[in-house]
Amino acid sequence: MHENDIRQLDHELQRLIAAERKGLVAFLRVLDRFDREDGPVRLHCKDLWHYLEKTLHLSAPSVFRRTRALHLFRTFPQVEAPLEDGRLNLTTLEILGRVATPENVDDLIVRFAFKTKREAEELEVSIQPRHPARDGLRKFPERPPPLLVPASSLPSAAARAPLSLADSHLGSSAAPAPASEPHPTRTPVLLACPEPRGTVEPVARERWSLRVTLNSGRKKKLEQLKDLLSHKIPDGDLNAVFEEMLDCAIEKHGKRRGTVKPVRTRKTGLPPPTPGKRQRIKAWVRREVLERDGHRCRYVSPAGTRCGSTRQLELHHRDGALVTGSSTPDELETHCKPHNQLAARDVFGRAHIEQRIQESREARRTARTTARPERTAATSNAAPRPAHEVDG
Numbered sequence: 001m002h003e004n005d006i007r008q009l010d011h012e013l014q015r016l017i018a019a020e021r022k023g024l025v026a027f028l029r030v031l032d033r034f035d036r037e038d039g040p041v042r043l044h045c046k047d048l049w050h051y052l053e054k055t056l057h058l059s060a061p062s063v064f065r066r067t068r069a070l071h072l073f074r075t076f077p078q079v080e081a082p083l084e085d086g087r088l089n090l091t092t093l094e095i096l097g098r099v100a101t102p103e104n105v106d107d108l109i110v111r112f113a114f115k116t117k118r119e120a121e122e123l124e125v126s127i128q129p130r131h132p133a134r135d136g137l138r139k140f141p142e143r144p145p146p147l148l149v150p151a152s153s154l155p156s157a158a159a160r161a162p163l164s165l166a167d168s169h170l171g172s173s174a175a176p177a178p179a180s181e182p183h184p185t186r187t188p189v190l191l192a193c194p195e196p197r198g199t200v201e202p203v204a205r206e207r208w209s210l211r212v213t214l215n216s217g218r219k220k221k222l223e224q225l226k227d228l229l230s231h232k233i234p235d236g237d238l239n240a241v242f243e244e245m246l247d248c249a250i251e252k253h254g255k256r257r258g259t260v261k262p263v264r265t266r267k268t269g270l271p272p273p274t275p276g277k278r279q280r281i282k283a284w285v286r287r288e289v290l291e292r293d294g295h296r297c298r299y300v301s302p303a304g305t306r307c308g309s310t311r312q313l314e315l316h317h318r319d320g321a322l323v324t325g326s327s328t329p330d331e332l333e334t335h336c337k338p339h340n341q342l343a344a345r346d347v348f349g350r351a352h353i354e355q356r357i358q359e360s361r362e363a364r365r366t367a368r369t370t371a372r373p374e375r376t377a378a379t380s381n382a383a384p385r386p387a388h389e390v391d392g
Contacts, residue, residue: 018086025084028070035070041342044301046309065090072097076105087113095120099127210242257313258286259295281315281327289315293334299342312337 031048034040040051048070052063069090072079079096082088087109088096096105096112112120198212214222225245226236233240254260262283290313297307298316316335317327335343345353 021084021086024090025080028066028073031066031070032073038342038345041338042301044299044303044305044307046297046307046311046336046338065094068094068097072100076100076102078105078109082109082113091117092120095124099124255283258283258290261287281332285327285329285332286315288329289332290334292329296334297336297339298333299335299339307336307339309336309339314340316340316343 035048040046040048043051043055045051045055048067049063052058052066053060058066069083072093076097079088079093083090083093092112092115095117096108100108111123115123196213198210201209201211222241226233226241229241229244230236233244251260255262295310295313297309297313299307301307313334314337315332316339318331318333341353
C-alpha cells in the first residue's frame with residue numbers, strides 16, 4: 001500500500017473519531033434532557049441506569065462512564081468542549097471528576113489533557129493520595145498522616161487560622177517567618193480519609209466474599225453479638241453469625257415494612273376518615289396491599305408494560321385519597337420510589353415535590369447534627385469517648 005493510501009486512511013480515521021466524539025457529546029446532551037423530563041421513569045424504567053442498561057443495552061462500565069460524564073456536565077459545563085475535541089475521554093473525565101472542584105476544574109482540564117488512563121491516575125494521586133483498603137480483620141491507624149497540598153490553593157500564612165491542634169502548638173513556639181521570605185510551595189494539611197465501602201466479590205460458583213471495614217464501635221457490637229449467640233453458635237463462626245444477623249434484620253424490617261406477617265393478629269376495623277386529613281396506613285393494610293400486588297411495583301407505562309420492581313416499595317394513594325382521606329386497601333397500590341415520586345410530581349407539581357424532598361433532607365441533617373456531640377479543641381485532646389457514644 002502506497003504512502004498516499006495510508007495518509008488517506010489516516011484522514012478518514014481522524015474524521016470518524018472526531019464524528020464519534022461529537023456524537024458522544026450530542027448523546028449526553030439529549031440524555032440530560034431525557035433525564036430531566038423523567039423519561040426513564042415514564043418508560044417503566046426505575047432510573048436512568050436501568051434505562052441505559054436494559055433499553056439501550058449498554059454494558060455496566062459504559063453506563064457508569066456515561067452517567068458519571070452526565071453528572072460532570074451538569075456540575076462543570078467547562079468539560080464539554082474538551083470531551084468534544086478529544087482532550088478528554090470518558091475515562092480520563094471520570095478520573096478528573098474525583099478531584100475536581102469549582103475552583104480548580106479549569107486548571108485540571110489543562111493538566112489532564114491528552115493523558116492516558118495510567119497518567120491520569122498518577123496525576124490524580126499526586127493531587128489526592130489514596131488510602132487502599134487492606135484484606136482481613138486488621139486494626140487501622142487511629143488517624144491518617146497529614147497530606148501535602150500546594151500552598152497556592154490556601155490563604156496566606158498571615159491570614160490563615162491554625163490548620164490543626166498540632167499546627168497551633170507549633171505556631172506558639174516557632175518564630176514568625178520574615179516578611180521577605182516567599183510562601184512555601186507545599187503546606188501540610190490534614191484531610192479526612194473517607195471510610196471504604198463494603199464490597200461483595202464472587203470467588204466461586206454460587207459463592208461470594210464480603211469485605212467490610214469495622215471501626216471500634218462496630219467491632220465491639222460484633223463481639224457482643226457473638227457472646228449473645230454463644231449458646232446457639234458456640235464456636236462463634238462468623239458465617240453463622242452473619243446469617244443470624246440477616247435473618248433477624250429481615251424479620252424486624254419486614255414487619256416494619258409490612259412484608260413479614262407477625263404472629264399476633266390485630267383488629268382490622270378502621271375508624272371513619274376525617275375530612276381533609278388522610279388516615280395513617282395501618283400495618284395490616286400495608287401487608288394486604290403488598291400481598292395483593294405481589295410485592296412488586298404496580299406502575300404501568302403508557303405502552304402497557306408493568307414496572308415490577310421489588311426495591312424501595314412504597315404505597316401510593318390514588319386520586320380518591322386526596323378527597324376522602326381514606327387509607328383503605330382499595331385506595332392504595334404498590335409503587336417503587338421513583339414511580340411514587342413521579343405520580344406525586346404529576347399531581348402536586350415538580351417544584352412542590354422537590355421543595356418537600358429538600359425540607360425532609362434538611363430535617364434529617366439537622367437531627368443528625370443535633371444528636372451528634374460536638375467536638376471542640378478542648379475535647380479533642382481528652383480521653384476517648386465511651387464505646388456507647390462512638391458514632392457507628
